[in-house]
Amino acid sequence: MDVLRVEGLTKRYPSFTLDHVSFSVPRGAIMGFIGRNGAGKSTTLKSVIGMVHPDEGRVLFMDRDASADERYMKENIGVVPGGIDFYPKKKLRAITRVTSRFYPNWDDAKYEHYCKMFSLDEEKRVDQLSSGMKVKYLIALALSHNAKLLIMDEPTSGLDPVSRDELTELFRAIVSDGTRSILFSTHITSDLEKCATHIAFIKDGALLHSGTVEEFRRAFSDHGNTLEEIIVSVERREWDEGAII
Amino acid sequence: MKALLYKQFRLVCHPMTVVFCFFGVMLLIPSYPYTVSFFYVTLGLFFTFTNQREQRDLYYMAILPVRKRDAVKGAVLFAGLIELASLVLSIPFAILSSRINPIGGNAVGLDANAALFAAGLLIYAVFNGVFLPALYQSGYKVGTAYLKAIIPTTLVIAVCESSAHIPALLWLNDTTAAGNIRQLPLLFGALILYIAVLALAYRTAAKRYEKVDL
Structure with a gap:
C-alpha cells in the first residue's frame, strides 16, 4: 500500500514550472527525492504539505485526499522543513x-x-x-x-559526514518495522546509497523517474554505475566556448 | 482553539504587548489625551506580529494539524483578548481618575468615563479592520499593514479627543454616575461594532491568507 501518492502536481511561476509531477511512497520505504538546486524539490514538498497551492494535481495520503482532509494528513505526518x-x-x-x-x-x-x-x-x-x-x-x-510518514527537505544538507551517517542510519531504524515511511529531498547521492529504497528524480520541474533504487539504476545504466555518476551525467550542462567573456 | 491561543501567548507574544495592556495607568495623568493608552496597545500588537514573523511562526503553523484559517483565527482572537484586557485593566484607573480629577477637568480631550471606553472600542475596531486583513494578504508585511492601519486609527483618535471640545457634546466629558449612565448606549454600540468588525476582519484575513504560498 502507498502511504503517499502525488498525482500530476503542477505549479506555474513566472520563471519556473513544476510540471505534472507524479510519484508514490510505499509503506516502509525511504524515498530519496533528488535533483539539483532549483529543480523543484522544495516546491513539490511544500505543495504536498499544503504550504504552496498547486495549480493542478492532487495529493493522496493513505488514500484520502490531502486537501480535503488536511488535518488527518497533518496529524499523521512529521515535517522537517529545510533551512527554517x-x-x-x-x-x-x-x-x-x-x-x-x-x-x-x-x-x-x-x-x-x-x-x-x-x-x-x-x-x-x-x-x-x-x-x-x-x-x-x-x-x-x-x-x-x-x-506514519516523515517528510524532510534536505535534512542532511550542511551536516558533517559523521552526522549525515548517523541520520541515514536513524532513517533506516525509523522504517525498520515497516509501519513508517520517509520522503526526503537531497542532492547528496551518498545519503541515497546508504539508506534509500526508492528514488524520485526531478529535473527542471519535471519528474524523470520514480521507483526502487534498482529500477533507477537499470533505467539510467547507460549513464554510469553509481548514483553519483548517473545524476552528474544526466544533470551536467556543457558550457559554450563563448560562455566566459 | 485553546491550543492556538496557548501557542500565541507562550511562543509568539512579545513581552511589551502585555506591558502596554497596563497603560491604562495613564488615565491618572491630569489633562492628557487618554486615548493614547489605546494607541500603545496597537503598538504592542505590532511588536507581537513582528515577532510572529521573526519566529517563523506561520511556517510552524503550516506543519501542525491546523487549517490556515485557524492559524488566522488564533491570531485574531489573541488581538481581541489583548485589546479587551487593556480596557478591563483600565477600569480601576478610570474610577480612580474620576475621583482625583475634577469633573470635566481634562483640558486636552475625553475624560476617563464610559465614553472614553467607547472611543477605545471604536479605535480598536478601526485598527483591526485595516491591520489584520492587510497583514494576512502576505503574512509577513507587518510594517506596511501597521502603517496602513495607524493612519485611520490616528484620525479616529483625533476625532474622539476633539469631540470633547464641541459644546453640544460636553456630556461626553461627564464622569458622574448619571453622566456615565447616559454614555452607556455609546459603549454598548461601540462594543457591538467592535465585535462585528473583528469578525469581518477575521473572515477577510483568512480568505486572503488561504491564497498565500509560503
Whole structure:
C-alpha cells in the first residue's frame, strides 16, 4: 500500500514550472527525492504539505485526499522543513509543550525516550542546537505523535559526514518495522546509497523517474554505475566556448 | 482553539504587548489625551506580529494539524483578548481618575468615563479592520499593514479627543454616575461594532491568507 501518492502536481511561476509531477511512497520505504538546486524539490514538498497551492494535481495520503482532509494528513505526518528555524530563542521544552497540544495521539513517554536517545537537552534554546540536533529534535516530535510518514527537505544538507551517517542510519531504524515511511529531498547521492529504497528524480520541474533504487539504476545504466555518476551525467550542462567573456 | 491561543501567548507574544495592556495607568495623568493608552496597545500588537514573523511562526503553523484559517483565527482572537484586557485593566484607573480629577477637568480631550471606553472600542475596531486583513494578504508585511492601519486609527483618535471640545457634546466629558449612565448606549454600540468588525476582519484575513504560498 502507498502511504503517499502525488498525482500530476503542477505549479506555474513566472520563471519556473513544476510540471505534472507524479510519484508514490510505499509503506516502509525511504524515498530519496533528488535533483539539483532549483529543480523543484522544495516546491513539490511544500505543495504536498499544503504550504504552496498547486495549480493542478492532487495529493493522496493513505488514500484520502490531502486537501480535503488536511488535518488527518497533518496529524499523521512529521515535517522537517529545510533551512527554517522555528522560535530560535525559545527553549525546546516550551516548543514541545505547545506542539503536544495539537496532536490527539501525542505520547509523552515516547517523547522522553527520543530525547534521551538523541541526547536532546530540553533546557536548550533552538539556536543553541547544531544543525543535526535540530533535525533530530523535529524527528523526535514527529515520532512522539506516531507519524506514519516523515517528510524532510534536505535534512542532511550542511551536516558533517559523521552526522549525515548517523541520520541515514536513524532513517533506516525509523522504517525498520515497516509501519513508517520517509520522503526526503537531497542532492547528496551518498545519503541515497546508504539508506534509500526508492528514488524520485526531478529535473527542471519535471519528474524523470520514480521507483526502487534498482529500477533507477537499470533505467539510467547507460549513464554510469553509481548514483553519483548517473545524476552528474544526466544533470551536467556543457558550457559554450563563448560562455566566459 | 485553546491550543492556538496557548501557542500565541507562550511562543509568539512579545513581552511589551502585555506591558502596554497596563497603560491604562495613564488615565491618572491630569489633562492628557487618554486615548493614547489605546494607541500603545496597537503598538504592542505590532511588536507581537513582528515577532510572529521573526519566529517563523506561520511556517510552524503550516506543519501542525491546523487549517490556515485557524492559524488566522488564533491570531485574531489573541488581538481581541489583548485589546479587551487593556480596557478591563483600565477600569480601576478610570474610577480612580474620576475621583482625583475634577469633573470635566481634562483640558486636552475625553475624560476617563464610559465614553472614553467607547472611543477605545471604536479605535480598536478601526485598527483591526485595516491591520489584520492587510497583514494576512502576505503574512509577513507587518510594517506596511501597521502603517496602513495607524493612519485611520490616528484620525479616529483625533476625532474622539476633539469631540470633547464641541459644546453640544460636553456630556461626553461627564464622569458622574448619571453622566456615565447616559454614555452607556455609546459603549454598548461601540462594543457591538467592535465585535462585528473583528469578525469581518477575521473572515477577510483568512480568505486572503488561504491564497498565500509560503
